[in-house]
Amino acid sequence: MSEGREVPLIVLGVGGVGRSFLEQIVRRRSYHEKRYDVRFKIVALADSTGAAVSPAGLTDEEIQQAIEAKAQGGRLSDLPFGYYQNDVRSIVDLEATQDTVVVDMTASTETMSALQLAMERRSYIVLANKLPLTAPISRAWALYEYPRLRYETTVGAALPVITTAKRLAASGESIQRIMGVLSGTLGYLMTAVEDGVAFSKAVLKAKELGYTEPDPREDLSGRDVARKGLILARTLGWRLEMEDVQVQSLYPEEWDTWPLEDVMAELIALDDDFFAWVDAARARHEALRYVAKLEDGRVEVGIQFVPLDSPLGRLRGTDNLVEFYTEYYDPQPLVLAGRGAGVHSTAAGVLSDILELVLYPWLP
Numbered sequence: 001m002s003e004g005r006e007v008p009l010i011v012l013g014v015g016g017v018g019r020s021f022l023e024q025i026v027r028r029r030s031y032h033e034k035r036y037d038v039r040f041k042i043v044a045l046a047d048s049t050g051a052a053v054s055p056a057g058l059t060d061e062e063i064q065q066a067i068e069a070k071a072q073g074g075r076l077s078d079l080p081f082g083y084y085q086n087d088v089r090s091i092v093d094l095e096a097t098q099d100t101v102v103v104d105m106t107a108s109t110e111t112m113s114a115l116q117l118a119m120e121r122r123s124y125i126v127l128a129n130k131l132p133l134t135a136p137i138s139r140a141w142a143l144y145e146y147p148r149l150r151y152e153t154t155v156g157a158a159l160p161v162i163t164t165a166k167r168l169a170a171s172g173e174s175i176q177r178i179m180g181v182l183s184g185t186l187g188y189l190m191t192a193v194e195d196g197v198a199f200s201k202a203v204l205k206a207k208e209l210g211y212t213e214p215d216p217r218e219d220l221s222g223r224d225v226a227r228k229g230l231i232l233a234r235t236l237g238w239r240l241e242m243e244d245v246q247v248q249s250l251y252p253e254e255w256d257t258w259p260l261e262d263v264m265a266e267l268i269a270l271d272d273d274f275f276a277w278v279d280a281a282r283a284r285h286e287a288l289r290y291v292a293k294l295e296d297g298r299v300e301v302g303i304q305f306v307p308l309d310s311p312l313g314r315l316r317g318t319d320n321l322v323e324f325y326t327e328y329y330d331p332q333p334l335v336l337a338g339r340g341a342g343v344h345s346t347a348a349g350v351l352s353d354i355l356e357l358v359l360y361p362w363l364p
């Protein structure tokens with residue numbers, strides 16, 4: 001066997017996804033060495049207030065210590081080998097070369113300038129973070145044009161939505177329409193109301209089950225689905241801004257300024273609308289879905305009626321599902337379906353993005 005190839009990683013974000021990612025790196029070391037002759041070397045870890053940097057690579061014991069500290073709500077800066085920092089650009093400046101992979105698993109807009117520096121250094125970049133890709137075109141477009149970048153997990157987590165869109169577009173085959181349920185939370189809610197549960201009760205239950213964000217308005221506003229729709233559209237080369245995406249929020253705009261408890265108490269006011277929508281859909285043999293729809297250069301996000309006997313119509317529960325209608329996938333669409341969130345599958349998707357980049361950097 002050859003000496004093997006060392007791949008230096010700068011890991012930004014050690015939350016749920018970041019920790020699972022680090023765990024998988026350590027646990028699968030021998031697999032990656034045997035199968036690909038690749039050894040990952042963590043040269044830097046960063047959270048929102050601190051970092052741990054080691055040009056020779058953190059040891060597996062140090063990585064484990066960092067995972068445990070972060071899982072208990074600690075800070076990297078409190079580790080014996082950590083230090084305080086609040087500017088991840090400085091870490092990229094310190095460590096990034098053209099062999100390095102900068103992995104953004106934060107949920108922050110603040111990594112943008114670090115990513116810009118990584119592009120200047122010709123480093124590889126892998127994003128689970130949607131925010132850099134949904135920034136205004138003036139800043140975000142360079143990322144879409146940067147060949148050494150992967151961001152598969154930003155839409156549908158590990159489902160290969162981005163890869164599929166790129167492959168379909170690559171042949172020149174025309175893509176007529178993409179329809180996707182891209183929020184497990186909203187999928188759960190639509191199934192529940194279809195089963196006759198009042199919308200307000202379904203939201204409370206979803207919150208109890210941990211399906212919603214701590215503030216369910218994050219889900220109900222459709223903002224996160226809109227970001228995914230925009231990323232998919234930009235992947236197809238559509239130069240759209242966030243404001244161009246038409247988003248239907250599931251609650252009235254003025255609730256944005258209300259305290260959360262008032263919003264939760266008032267949800268009941270929305271129940272009748274949902275009962276009426278479900279009835280109207282049923283009368284047309286259709287199902288109610290919260291969908292991102294890409295067609296004719298436009299992105300619309302909101303409630304749609306879809307045929308009951310379509311893949312989206314048959315979808316139940318929290319899974320994501322994307323239908324691609326193209327020149328050759330018509331009338332039956334190409335369909336991707338499955339878990340569209342979850343820290344472990346997302347982290348595995350990030351790992352696959354990294355391997356693909358370093359093993360096959362010429363792939364588009």
Ligand SMILES: NC(=O)c1ccc[n+]([C@@H]2O[C@H](COP(=O)([O-])OP(=O)(O)OC[C@H]3O[C@@H](n4cnc5c(N)ncnc54)[C@H](OP(=O)(O)O)[C@@H]3O)[C@@H](O)[C@H]2O)c1
Binds near residue numbers: 106107130153157
């Ligand atoms: N969870 C999923 O199922 C899923 C699926 C697909 C994509 N994603 C995306 O993956 C990313 C990570 O998700 P997550 O669930 O792991 O989030 P999370 O638990 O909130 O973790 C975010 C991490 O980013 C760190 N961070 C925040 N601002 C930072 C900054 N300016 N510089 C450096 N680090 C910073 C946080 O630091 P502290 O620890 O100091 O707060 C934390 O460690 C998000 O963008 C999310 O949208 C998640």
